[in-house]
Amino acid sequence: MGKKIRRAYKYRFYPTDEQRSSLAQTFGCVRFVYNWGLSTRKTAYVQHAESLTYNDLAALLPELKKHYPWLAEVSSVPLQQSLRHLDRAFVNFFEGRAHYPTFKKKQHDQSATYASNAFKWDGKVLILAKTKEPLDIHWHRPLPKDAKPSSVTISKDGANRYFVSILVEDDIQPLPVVNKMVGLDLGITSMVALSIGESVGNPHFFAKDEKRLAKAQRRHAKKKKGSKNREKACLKVAKIHARIADRRRDYQHQLSTRLVHENQVMCVESLAVKNMVQNHKLAKAIHDVGWGEFVRQLEYKSQWYGRTLIKIDQWYPSSKTCHACQHVLDSLTLDIREWVCPECGVLHDRDTNAALNILAEGLSVNACGDNVRPVRAKARQAVASEAGSSHS
Numbered sequence: 001m002g003k004k005i006r007r008a009y010k011y012r013f014y015p016t017d018e019q020r021s022s023l024a025q026t027f028g029c030v031r032f033v034y035n036w037g038l039s040t041r042k043t044a045y046v047q048h049a050e051s052l053t054y055n056d057l058a059a060l061l062p063e064l065k066k067h068y069p070w071l072a073e074v075s076s077v078p079l080q081q082s083l084r085h086l087d088r089a090f091v092n093f094f095e096g097r098a099h100y101p102t103f104k105k106k107q108h109d110q111s112a113t114y115a116s117n118a119f120k121w122d123g124k125v126l127i128l129a130k131t132k133e134p135l136d137i138h139w140h141r142p143l144p145k146d147a148k149p150s151s152v153t154i155s156k157d158g159a160n161r162y163f164v165s166i167l168v169e170d171d172i173q174p175l176p177v178v179n180k181m182v183g184l185d186l187g188i189t190s191m192v193a194l195s196i197g198e199s200v201g202n203p204h205f206f207a208k209d210e211k212r213l214a215k216a217q218r219r220h221a222k223k224k225k226g227s228k229n230r231e232k233a234c235l236k237v238a239k240i241h242a243r244i245a246d247r248r249r250d251y252q253h254q255l256s257t258r259l260v261h262e263n264q265v266m267c268v269e270s271l272a273v274k275n276m277v278q279n280h281k282l283a284k285a286i287h288d289v290g291w292g293e294f295v296r297q298l299e300y301k302s303q304w305y306g307r308t309l310i311k312i313d314q315w316y317p318s319s320k321t322c323h324a325c326q327h328v329l330d331s332l333t334l335d336i337r338e339w340v341c342p343e344c345g346v347l348h349d350r351d352t353n354a355a356l357n358i359l360a361e362g363l364s365v366n367a368c369g370d371n372v373r374p375v376r377a378k379a380r381q382a383v384a385s386e387a388g389s390s391h392s
Ligand SMILES: [Zn+2]
Pocket: 322, 323, 324, 325, 326, 327, 341, 342, 343, 344, 345, 346
C-alpha cells in the first residue's frame, strides 16, 4: 500500500490580459491585508499585550472592506489565506524556525492562494474566481490521475514569470529497502562530499551565469534612475537570477532524489550547525549551494520513500577528527585538502573524512539518543576549543 501525502505540483502559465490585471489587483490586496494584519497584531501586542489569532483578524476583514471598498473587488478567499500565511509566519517565528514576520513589498515576488471554493478544476482546466478564462498552463508533467486540488497558489517572480502551484493528495510507494548508508558534508571544492569518497556538484556550475549576472548588474547600475532603460536592465538582472535559481533547484532535486534512492540512511549536519561556520567565504558558499533547501528536500523525500535522514544538531569537529583513530587535530586550515593523521598515519581526503565522521556521528546519536559512545566523546571535548574557528 502506498502512503498518502500532500504534494504541490508547480507549473508555469501564461496569463491573458484579463488575468494579468485581475492577478495584479489580487496580489496588491493580498499584500495590503497581510501588512495590515501584521501591523494590527504588532499594535495589539505593544499597546494591550494582546496576541491576536487568525480568527480575530479574519473577523475584522468585513470592517476593513468597508474602509477600503476596492478590497471587495477581488476574491475574498486569497485575502483570508493571506491572514493564514501571516499566522503561519508567527508560528514559525515563535517556534524558532524563522525571523519575525516583515512587511511585504511590491518589488518582491507576489503570490495569492486560492482555496478550493475559489477555483474550478474539471480534470483538464483551471479557472480562478473573478476570472473568465482557464489558465494557459504549460503541463511539463501531468497531475496524478483523478487529482482533487485542495488549493492553488499563483505567483509571479522578479522576471515577470507566472506560476501556479497545485496542492493535491498523492499516493507514494515506498522504495525497496537497501543496505547502504551515507554521510554528507558540504564540500569546499564540491557541493556535497559523500562518505563513499565521491564529490558531487561542481561549484563552477554557475560560474558562467554569475559572470553574466555581474555584467548585467554593472549595466543596470549605469542607467539613469527612473529611465525606461534602467527598468529593462533591471528585468534582465531578474531573468538571470531566475535562471540561476531554476538550475540550482533542478540540480538539488536530481541529487536529493538520487541519494534517497541509493541509501537507506543519510546523515547530515543541520543548517544551524552549518551557520556556525564563521569563515566568510565559506558562508557564501553555503548560501550559494542552498544547504537548507537541499536538506529540506532530503527530509521530505526520505519521509515519502521510507528512508531515514539523521540531522546532527550539535556542532562537532568533523573535518579535523581522524575517522580512523578519533585523533583530533589542533587546527586544519581551509586550504589543506589532504592530511596525514599524526597518530595513526592514515591519509585523509579532507571532505571524505568529514563525511565519514558525520555518518558515524549520526549513527551513534541515533542509536544512543543522548548517550554518546565513549570513543566519539573524545572528539566532542575538542568542540569548546574549536568553536568559532574556521572549521569545515
Ligand atoms: Zn588517526
